[in-house]
Amino acid sequence: MAKILEVSRVPPFADSSDSHSDFSLPLTFCDTSWFKFPPVERLFFYSLPQPKQTFLDSTIPKLKNSLSLTLQHFLPLAGNLTWPRHSPKPIILYTPNDGVSLTVAESNAAQDFDFLSADHPREAASFHPFVPNLKVTETGASAISVQITLFPNRGFCIGVTCHHAVLDGKSTAMFMKSWAYICRSEKPGSLPDQLKPFFDRSVIRDPDGLDIFYVNQWLASTKHIDPNPFQFLPSLDVPSDLVRATFELTRADIAKLRQKVLSSWDKQEKLHLTSFALTLSYMAVGILTATEEDHKLAIKKQKVNLLFAVDYRNRLRPPVPENYFGNCVSDLMKKLEEDVMEGAAEKFSKRQSEFAKGNMRVIAVAGSPRLGVYDVDFGWGKPNKVEVVSIDRTGAISMAESRDGSGGIEVGVVLKKSELDGFTSFFLAGLETHV
Structure with a gap:
């Protein structure tokens, strides 16, 4: 299990000369084909034998600051999936008050680090306390959510939950590599070209209107389950065996x-x-x-x-x-x-x-x-x-x-x-x- 120590919102970094304005992206057919697919949850385990207070005083601020610096390059991830009245399909929208939900937690058993990060059989449900949930309402859903869990004197894990209609595995990996690059870099805030996201949606051509077709198909097939357009397909309970x-x-x-x-x-x-x-x-x-x-x-x-x-x-x-x-x-x-x-x-x-x-x-x-x-x-x-x-x-x-x-x-x-x-x-x- 994990004890929650802090829940905060990490906004994209902006100094006095660089304030962010609204930023929106339309969904392409590649995005809408995943519109109601369950979120993708990943855990990254890192060995770092620090006592609790050192981790909270040193490592957490470094991870938070680098996350904020990274989000200035990935504004859509600080925003939400929403559906404006004038739009025929959902969009990804960032506004200046948005940010990524970050949970800091502590495992009540340091030895769990070695157990969970091994290859041998482990109860599937034992991983769930370390991954965060995405916020979903009737008007939208968050793009990503992050949780950092400390295993005192042993290590920590970063749990990242991603909305599949917002980004695929390659984009998720690019974001995580960018966050890691800025965290360890001596020049925080800058990214090499291969890690700079390309946002122009005009490169995805869709003459047949597949974007709208996929959205309508999802809504038609799930309206009897939940009328909320942003609700994911029902999550299956994970049996104890x-x-x-x-x-x-x-x-x-x-x-x-x-x-x-x-x-x-x-x-x-x-x-x-x-x-x-x-x-x-x-x-x-x-x-x-x-x-x-x-x-x-x-x-x-x-x-x-x-x-x-x-x-x-x-x-x-x-x-x-x-x-x-x-x-x-x-x-x-x-x-x-x-x-x-x-x-x-x-x-x-x-x-x-x-x-x-x-x-x-x-x-x-x-x-x-x-x-x-x-x-x-x-x-x-x-x-x-x-x-x-x-x-x-x-x-x-x-x-x-x-x-x-x-x-x-x-x-x-x-x-x-x-x-x-x-x-x-x-x-x-x-x-x-x-x-």
């Missing part, structure tokens, strides 16, 4: 899997097996195998889809800058060579319908090995561990690069305890099998 664990596939493991697949494949057909595809496929087979007992009656009637978000920044025509802020991803259930816009509305409607009817079982991916979450160094070293907490509500798996930079992939899995035991056996046995 759900546990999370982290599994790592090293480069050698991935090479072994690639060789196993190629050895049984038609040699006449070329096969490009990326590390991501091999990892997702291997994990998906393991999950289906481990959960077969619970799903054996329904699985014959269900389609099983592997669902992951693809970065469209370099796939749109013309390409979008790599530092584009917002969402420029979409879930992929088709070939990458296809036009990413072709048939998008029909595919979205069909998918929503299949979800509602329960005709589809999905194994989705949160995060990516390309985000570089272990590069988020505030000056006390890279994170001991990064966890995507929200996968225990969405049923997804999480992916990140291996912490040691060796080229492996780290995967987070949440299952029932009995299922996780079966998955672990599958995972280890498959890697021990020789070609």
